[in-house]
Amino acid sequence: MTDPTHAAETVLRLDGITKRFGELTANGDVSLDLKEGEILALLGENGAGKTTLMNILFGHYVADEGRVLIASRGTGLSELEAGSPHAALEAGIGMVHQHFTLAENLSALDNIVLGTENLTALTSARKPARQKLEELIARSGLTVPLDARISQLSVGEKQRVEILKALYRDARVLVLDEPTAVLTPQESDTLFATLKKLAADGLAIIFISHKLAEVIASSHRVAVLRGGRKVADLPTAECDLRKLAELMVGHEIVETVRSKGSPGAPLLVLDKVTAGSGRDALYDVDLTLMSGEILGIAGVSGNGQTMLARVISGLKTPASGTMTLAGNNETGANARKMIDEGLARIPEDRHHDGIVGAMSVSENLAIESIRKPQNQRFGLLRFSAMRETARRLINAYDIRCQGEDSQARLLSGGNIQKIVLARTLDPEPKVVLAAQPSRGLDVGATSDVHKRLLAARDRGAGVILISEDLDELMRLSDRIAVIHRGRLSAADPTESLDRGTLGLRMAGQSGEAA
Amino acid sequence: MIEIIDILFSANFWAAALRIATPLIFGVIGALICERAGVLNLGIEGIFTAGAMAGWMAVWLGAGLWGGVLVAAFAGAVFGLIHAILTVPLGLSQHVSGIGVTLFATSLSYFIYRTALPDVSSPPRIDAFQPLDIPVLSELPFIGPALFQQTPLTFLALFLVLATAYVLYRTPLGLAIQAVGDNPAAVESQGLSVYAIRMGTVVAGSAIMALGGAFLTMSAFDAFFFGMVNGRGWICIALTVFASWRPGKALIGALLFGAFDAFQVRLQTEVGSFIPGQVFLMMPYILSIAALIVVARRADYPRALLVPYFKGQR
Numbered sequence A: 001m002t003d004p005t006h007a008a009e010t011v012l013r014l015d016g017i018t019k020r021f022g023e024l025t026a027n028g029d030v031s032l033d034l035k036e037g038e039i040l041a042l043l044g045e046n047g048a049g050k051t052t053l054m055n056i057l058f059g060h061y062v063a064d065e066g067r068v069l070i071a072s073r074g075t076g077l078s079e080l081e082a083g084s085p086h087a088a089l090e091a092g093i094g095m096v097h098q099h100f101t102l103a104e105n106l107s108a109l110d111n112i113v114l115g116t117e118n119l120t121a122l123t124s125a126r127k128p129a130r131q132k133l134e135e136l137i138a139r140s141g142l143t144v145p146l147d148a149r150i151s152q153l154s155v156g157e158k159q160r161v162e163i164l165k166a167l168y169r170d171a172r173v174l175v176l177d178e179p180t181a182v183l184t185p186q187e188s189d190t191l192f193a194t195l196k197k198l199a200a201d202g203l204a205i206i207f208i209s210h211k212l213a214e215v216i217a218s219s220h221r222v223a224v225l226r227g228g229r230k231v232a233d234l235p236t237a238e239c240d241l242r243k244l245a246e247l248m249v250g251h252e253i254v255e256t257v258r259s260k261g262s263p264g265a266p267l268l269v270l271d272k273v274t275a276g277s278g279r280d281a282l283y284d285v286d287l288t289l290m291s292g293e294i295l296g297i298a299g300v301s302g303n304g305q306t307m308l309a310r311v312i313s314g315l316k317t318p319a320s321g322t323m324t325l326a327g328n329n330e331t332g333a334n335a336r337k338m339i340d341e342g343l344a345r346i347p348e349d350r351h352h353d354g355i356v357g358a359m360s361v362s363e364n365l366a367i368e369s370i371r372k373p374q375n376q377r378f379g380l381l382r383f384s385a386m387r388e389t390a391r392r393l394i395n396a397y398d399i400r401c402q403g404e405d406s407q408a409r410l411l412s413g414g415n416i417q418k419i420v421l422a423r424t425l426d427p428e429p430k431v432v433l434a435a436q437p438s439r440g441l442d443v444g445a446t447s448d449v450h451k452r453l454l455a456a457r458d459r460g461a462g463v464i465l466i467s468e469d470l471d472e473l474m475r476l477s478d479r480i481a482v483i484h485r486g487r488l489s490a491a492d493p494t495e496s497l498d499r500g501t502l503g504l505r506m507a508g509q510s511g512e513a514a
Numbered sequence B: 001m002i003e004i005i006d007i008l009f010s011a012n013f014w015a016a017a018l019r020i021a022t023p024l025i026f027g028v029i030g031a032l033i034c035e036r037a038g039v040l041n042l043g044i045e046g047i048f049t050a051g052a053m054a055g056w057m058a059v060w061l062g063a064g065l066w067g068g069v070l071v072a073a074f075a076g077a078v079f080g081l082i083h084a085i086l087t088v089p090l091g092l093s094q095h096v097s098g099i100g101v102t103l104f105a106t107s108l109s110y111f112i113y114r115t116a117l118p119d120v121s122s123p124p125r126i127d128a129f130q131p132l133d134i135p136v137l138s139e140l141p142f143i144g145p146a147l148f149q150q151t152p153l154t155f156l157a158l159f160l161v162l163a164t165a166y167v168l169y170r171t172p173l174g175l176a177i178q179a180v181g182d183n184p185a186a187v188e189s190q191g192l193s194v195y196a197i198r199m200g201t202v203v204a205g206s207a208i209m210a211l212g213g214a215f216l217t218m219s220a221f222d223a224f225f226f227g228m229v230n231g232r233g234w235i236c237i238a239l240t241v242f243a244s245w246r247p248g249k250a251l252i253g254a255l256l257f258g259a260f261d262a263f264q265v266r267l268q269t270e271v272g273s274f275i276p277g278q279v280f281l282m283m284p285y286i287l288s289i290a291a292l293i294v295v296a297r298r299a300d301y302p303r304a305l306l307v308p309y310f311k312g313q314r
Helices: A048-056 A086-089 A108-113 A127-142 A155-167 A185-200 A212-216 A241-249 A305-314 A335-340 A348-355 A360-364 A383-394 A413-425 A444-457 A469-476 A499-506 B002-008 B013-037 B044-059 B063-089 B094-116 B143-147 B153-168 B173-181 B184-188 B194-220 B232-242 B249-271 B277-296
Strands: A010-021 A024-035 A039-044 A065-071 A077-079 A093-096 A173-177 A205-207 A221-226 A229-235 A266-275 A282-290 A294-298 A320-326 A343-346 A431-435 A462-467 A478-484
Touching: A010 A048, A024 A048, A024 A065, A024 A173, A024 A229, A024 A413, A039 A048, A039 A185, A039 A212, A039 A241, A039 A282, A039 A413, A048 A093, A048 A205, A048 A266, A065 A478, A086 A093, A093 A155, A108 A127, A108 B173, A127 A155, A127 A462, A127 B044, A155 A173, A155 A185, A173 A185, A185 A499, A205 A212, A212 A413, A221 A241, A241 A266, A266 A305, A266 A462, A282 A294, A282 A348, A282 A462, A294 A469, A294 A499, A305 A335, A305 A343, A305 A431, A305 A462, A335 A343, A343 A413, A343 B063, A348 A413, A360 A383, A360 A413, A413 A444, A431 A444, A431 B173, A444 A462, A444 A469, A478 A499, B002 B013, B002 B249, B013 B044, B013 B143, B013 B153, B013 B232, B013 B249, B044 B063, B044 B094, B044 B194, B044 B232, B063 B094, B063 B194, B153 B173, B153 B194, B153 B249, B173 B184, B173 B194, B184 B194, B194 B232, B232 B249, B232 B277, B249 B277
Parallel strands: A039 A205, A039 A221, A093 A173, A173 A205, A294 A462, A294 A478, A343 A431, A431 A462
Antiparallel strands: A010 A024, A010 A065, A065 A077, A221 A229, A266 A282, A266 A320
16 A cells, blocks of 8 residues: 555654563664554564553553653644543544453443543433444444444454444544454455545554554554564555565564475364354364374364364363264363373463463473372372473473473463473373464464474374464464364365465355355 | 231331331442442441441431431441452452451441440430321321331432432443443543542442441431341342342342341241241241342353452553
8 A cells, every 4th residue: 555644744653662561671762653544554573562552652551761742633742641541532542452441231332432421420411422423333334233232242343342432532543453363354354444444534543463464455654563672664565575574573584394294094083073052162073183284273263263172172071973082982081081092282371271370380391290100109299200300391392491490470471382382292192282372472482383283293193273373374284174153164285275265264155155 | 828918918017128128228239339340348247337336326426317327328438448449459359358347347336336335234225217207198008108107218228229220320420330340441441540430439339338237226226236237238248149230129139138027027926836936037048048049040240340450451
């Protein structure tokens, strides 16, 4: 896209923003300008400081140094009061958080009106509010049922309510934090079409993203953050994927190269498995995992991936259908039995389900094998043996920590994932179940995870890779199946698939139509 | 059997039910408001005691009946503020803080009472609220004696039910209270202060709770004595769940409990000769537990109940 805003007025300026959390500098001397009608993409990896920067803008955090300047209507730029969401709203800044800030027990209309009226008022003026909103909806195309409770709305509708919240307050700057994280590719397209329309009407938009393709397709200008500092700020027209990726990561990208796998015999077989109810349920799922292959499971978050992982881990007994592992019927086996039978579980939420934060690194490494003779004698734990194993694993898996006795919760996300990898992959499991294994990790940790998964495959294990990241799936998987509303498609060889086909299947349309 | 039906159709019985329900109405409305904002207030039992003591003592010292009501509400507000400070900005455990407030408020009330009256053996009485004889209405058959021969505090309780429902469902403030109990981030993102709304609600709710205590000393027993609150606060916590956090249902729940209690007293005199009295005393509690089991299984808890909110953390 070209920049239509050469002559436009600057509506927002961040000037030398610095924010530290203890030792960590989340933002270091970041300056940004935003013009009327402009769509700015704020690009960066997880932990690059994008969200922190926007939270400072919106007053959730107070910057240690620097200031936020905003154009008040008609006059020039003036300084915004720090640390006050109220002041930010008054100045015309609207924010759509990654995790929606909506009260589920109220209607869409109530949520939008909330906070716009004097709290001491004895009545709430709904009629004019509804009228203004209906006009806004007609103009912007952000259709939502105003009287429906938020809890009944879809994710896309909730996001539209969030945007309407900002527009209802006559926002001049709209900030969206990872707006497409919860959307299908098609829903994302609709969102960006709406944003372009709003920008054409003069709204200034910042959207935070780490997805290069959408940044290139939908922004006028892109600012890249890395390690809390702004490393680039340039018109999108001058960018290509490769350049942006390198700016974001800070070095040339070496992609993990997958050699062709050599699949063996069927290892894990699910036959007509139905489990759970509601949004995260499985219906008639058939799945066959061979030894020596990586089977990717693609899908938009919340389509049954969590339940699939729970069934395979033995955390949920299917209502019907069977599951066999290496020929043995494991339907209804509990989690301990599945681990004993050779399943490695890399959980989706590593902080909650992967480690016990208050326990030490060595205890966390031993936690799935405490009943094995090497770790206990006469019912008592052998701490010295556990420590020794821990020291070996810390070395082998390059876990950065103070030592085997440090508390696991003090480690970074990447190192916590390395604990999980070391614990589950070291016993050489038959099946590896990796749910969102690289979510939230930086490039280094991600490539480490990828190498470990490929190594497990090459030694003959079967790997199930559940991911929302299509690039990751295409790079690692030998075959890919798509999960949509609890139903799993047949798995096709990766070579026969492309992103478009997968995107359509993720949205519930069969690939043949494309 | 005939006797039981006679009881249910006597105006006297329903008048007693409403009288017994009055302190519970105050209590459950107060507890409901706090919980709607996301704060469980287990200080209720102590706040009842504080309200009972403060109201009684103010009247005894010559403040007048309505002066006593104000003093009682103020005492409740003070203990509510303690609970609010501990649980909202400091984010401490609402259970621990609530129990602490109950112990503190109860003991302090007894202490002040004992210090002021070291030597009395029988608690001094005050000239309490008298039933209002509303002309015309109180002369209606059945309804008149049942509904319109109550003291002013009962009418205040009924008015508070209506007022609470109106505020909660019809005003911008009520919207904010409902939202802050569901998702505080929604309130903050709209520029309102989570702390101010939660603390204000807890203080107001606690003041209303204290009126339940004041009813005991200023309308029911005319005096203050130890142990007089006798678990009424805890009953209100259960009734809040029973009411699904709705003021209308809260009124029904309190009346139901009042009716059970009035019924067991009368049943005791009818058939009490061969069943021990304790069985009858148990009855309203057992029936309440049964009702709670039926209702609470489907209870729609405020999602942010018990969850402290810290600014900038999500």
